Each structure stands twice: as structure tokens, then as C-alpha cells.
Amino acid sequence: MSGRYGEHDVEHYERPRRRTRPRTKERPSYDDAADGTVVTVDRGRFTLLVEGRTVMAMKARPLGRKGVVVGDRVRVVGDVSGADGSLARIVEVGDRSTVLRRTADDDDPVERVLVANASQLVVVTALADPEPRSRWIDRALVAAYDGGLAPLLCLTKADLEDPETLLSTYRSLGVPWVVTHRDSDRRIVGLEGLQERLTGHTSVLIGTSGVGKSTLVNAIVPDADRAIGHVNAVTGQGRHTSTSAMMLALPDEAGWIVDTPGIRSFGLAHVQPEHLIGAFPDLDEMTEDCPRGCTHGDDEPECGLDEAVARGDADADRVSSFRRLLAARSVTEY
Ligand SMILES: Nc1nc2c(ncn2[C@@H]2O[C@H](COP(=O)(O)OP(=O)(O)OP(=O)(O)O)[C@@H](O)[C@H]2O)c(=O)[nH]1
Numbered sequence: 001m002s003g004r005y006g007e008h009d010v011e012h013y014e015r016p017r018r019r020t021r022p023r024t025k026e027r028p029s030y031d032d033a034a035d036g037t038v039v040t041v042d043r044g045r046f047t048l049l050v051e052g053r054t055v056m057a058m059k060a061r062p063l064g065r066k067g068v069v070v071g072d073r074v075r076v077v078g079d080v081s082g083a084d085g086s087l088a089r090i091v092e093v094g095d096r097s098t099v100l101r102r103t104a105d106d107d108d109p110v111e112r113v114l115v116a117n118a119s120q121l122v123v124v125t126a127l128a129d130p131e132p133r134s135r136w137i138d139r140a141l142v143a144a145y146d147g148g149l150a151p152l153l154c155l156t157k158a159d160l161e162d163p164e165t166l167l168s169t170y171r172s173l174g175v176p177w178v179v180t181h182r183d184s185d186r187r188i189v190g191l192e193g194l195q196e197r198l199t200g201h202t203s204v205l206i207g208t209s210g211v212g213k214s215t216l217v218n219a220i221v222p223d224a225d226r227a228i229g230h231v232n233a234v235t236g237q238g239r240h241t242s243t244s245a246m247m248l249a250l251p252d253e254a255g256w257i258v259d260t261p262g263i264r265s266f267g268l269a270h271v272q273p274e275h276l277i278g279a280f281p282d283l284d285e286m287t288e289d290c291p292r293g294c295t296h297g298d299d300e301p302e303c304g305l306d307e308a309v310a311r312g313d314a315d316a317d318r319v320s321s322f323r324r325l326l327a328a329r330s331v332t333e334y
């Protein structure tokens with residue numbers, strides 16, 4: 001088996017093996033398997049893209065309880081024609097370059113991977129109607145940094161409110177941003193900036209209800225409804241009632257977006273301070289002499305971040321913004 005698949009999986013999913021079984025049987029080679037990407041998941045059925053075809057699949061037995069999520073690169077065998085009623089089998093799941101996770105709930109330490117292999121998290125926030133909630137934004141940023149995704153702030157409805165106040169909160173973190181608004185002809189302005197930022201990425205779009213995320217998805221993927229309708233026709237869903245994420249191709253092969261209709265928030269109980277600070281190498285460097293177990297939070301007595309600020313080696317705003325993110329991990333209401 002190639003090292004790329006199966007052997008370095010993030011989760012353990014196989015029951016202990018009986019050693020008497022011959023190895024070739026335990027790890028059959030799937031040389032004839034096709035490569036696919038998981039586009040959406042619905043009740044144990046996976047919609048894949050295999051060489052441009054929409055293919056329905058289920059997990060093969062050896063995968064057991066192994067999670068397979070949107071964005072996963074998989075190997076499939078069986079009927080990969082995509083013909084009506086056909087069902088292929090997923091036999092391997094590729095290593096994940098990134099994982100967007102959530103704890104099911106801050107009191108429940110079970111981690112769930114929401115999307116695999118995305119490179120960017122687009123945090124969609126309205127500047128007004130509904131009012132922006134910076135705690136929510138902070139939590140989304142934490143999920144991005146922790147998961148290895150580059151964050152992008154997408155601020156909508158700039159026709160209702162100036163973006164400056166909100167942007168000033170995030171400037172010291174260096175989060176890139178785009179702003180959109182609607183003009184008097186009800187056209188969305190600022191899409192080019194967003195499209196430019198999406199190019200070359202697989203971007204997960206997240207936003208709370210009413211921020212204008214659907215408006216953006218429909219504007220940047222003109223046949224989004226048709227693509228979703230097509231998948232639902234195959235899966236037997238009447239309309240897009242699924243709460244699952246769905247991956248959609250951008251025009252001109254510019255990249256992919258993952259729409260997340262059912263995902264409004266993240267439980268962050270799994271996020272470790274040591275891991276989060278890794279997303280800020282300049283700050284991370286200042287924590288080398290921190291006492292063991294230092295969380296680098298506000299109330300740490302001898303944190304290297306304070307010393308760095310005192311010496312003038314670190315920007316106080318940046319440190320306090322980082323600490324705001326740290327604190328946002330454990331806040332449940334926002
Ligand atoms: N003023 C203004 N309104 C907008 C803008 N973009 C979207 N809207 C309106 O905001 C409302 C919500 O937009 P949607 O795109 O449905 O929001 P959503 O985030 O997909 O919300 P859900 O469907 O609940 O997930 C709609 O009435 C849109 O017409 C904008 O730039 N400016």
C-alpha cells in the first residue's frame with residue numbers, strides 16, 4: 001500500500017487484529033480503485049466526484065467507524081459509473097492536510113471533523129442586520145487557526161454600516177478581509193475581491209443565519225442551486241434540507257467552496273493553547289521560556305508574552321488579540 005492512504009490516518013478505526021490472518025488479506029491492495037473526493041454526506045451515503053462524475057458510495061466494511069467527511073480524498077471500488085441506483089464502495093481515506101473540527105458541545109469532549117483538506121475558512125459576517133458578534137468571529141478564527149486553515153473575514157452589508165470599527169478589532173491579528181455590499185439595483189458589489197481570495201483554494205464558508213452567505217454562494221457559483229439539486233436528485237432528497245456541508249466547484253476551475261448550511265458554531269473544547277499559538281510563529285517564539293504548562297493567557301504570572309511586550313519585542317495589541325482568541329475557546333455564549 002502506498003503511504004499516502006490508510007496508514008497514517010488521524011483516527012484509529014480498526015479493531016485489534018488477529019495476528020494469524022495473512023497480511024495480504026488484512027490489507028488488500030486496491031490497485032484498480034478510482035480516486036474520488038467527498039462532496040457531501042447524508043445518512044451514511046456519500047456523494048463523490050470521480051473523474052467529474054457524481055458517484056454515490058458507501059463505506060466498505062474494513063473502514064468500520066472511520067469518519068469520512070466532506071473534502072476527504074478517497075479510493076473507491078465497485079460501480080463508479082455514477083449511473084442511477086449505482087453504489088460504489090469507499091475502501092481508503094487519504095491523509096488529511098487540514099481538519100476543521102468541532103467539539104460536539106463544550107461539555108462533550110467528542111471531536112468531530114466537519115470538513116477535511118480545506119485550505120481557507122471564510123468567516124462571513126454582516127456589518128449590520130444581524131449585528132456582528134465578535135465572540136462568534138473569534139471562535140471561528142480559533143477553529144481556523146487550530147485546524148490549519150487560513151482565515152478570511154468576509155464582511156457583508158457594508159451598505160448598512162461602515163466596516164472600520166469591526167476591522168480595527170482584527171487588524172493586529174493580520175486576518176485578511178473582503179467587504180461586500182448591495183447597491184441600489186440590489187446587486188452585490190465587491191465580489192471580485194472575494195473571488196480573487198477564493199482562487200486556488202478550497203474554502204469553507206461559515207456564517208450565522210441571515211448574514212448573506214447564500215446570496216454570496218449563489219453569486220459566485222451561478223449554478224449552485226442546480227448542482228445542489230442534482231446531488232439531491234441522486235440522493236433522493238427533495239430539496240437542500242440537509243445540514244451537511246456541500247462542496248461546490250467555482251467557475252473556470254478556480255477552486256472549490258464548501259457551503260455549510262447546518263454549521264453555525266464551533267465547540268472548541270479540544271483546542272490546546274500550545275497548538276493555537278503555533279498559528280502565530282512570531283508570538284510562539286516569545287513563549288520559549290514560559291513556565292511549564294503556561295497557557296499564555298491574561299492571568300499567567302510569568303508568561304513570556306508579557307515579557308516580550310515589556311521589552312518591546314511584541315506588539316501589545318497583537319498579544320491581547322491572541323489572548324482574546326484563547327479566552328474565546330471556553331466561552332459558550334456569543
Ligand atoms: N442590505 C443588504 N442586504 C443583503 C446583502 N446581502 C444579502 N442581503 C439580504 O440579507 C438577507 C439574508 O441573506 P441570505 O443570503 O439569505 O442569508 P444567509 O446567510 O444565507 O441566511 P440563511 O439562509 O438563514 O443561512 C436577505 O434578505 C438578503 O437579501 C447586502 O450586501 N446588503
Ligand SMILES: [Zn+2]
Binds near residue numbers: 291295305
Ligand atoms: Zn506563556
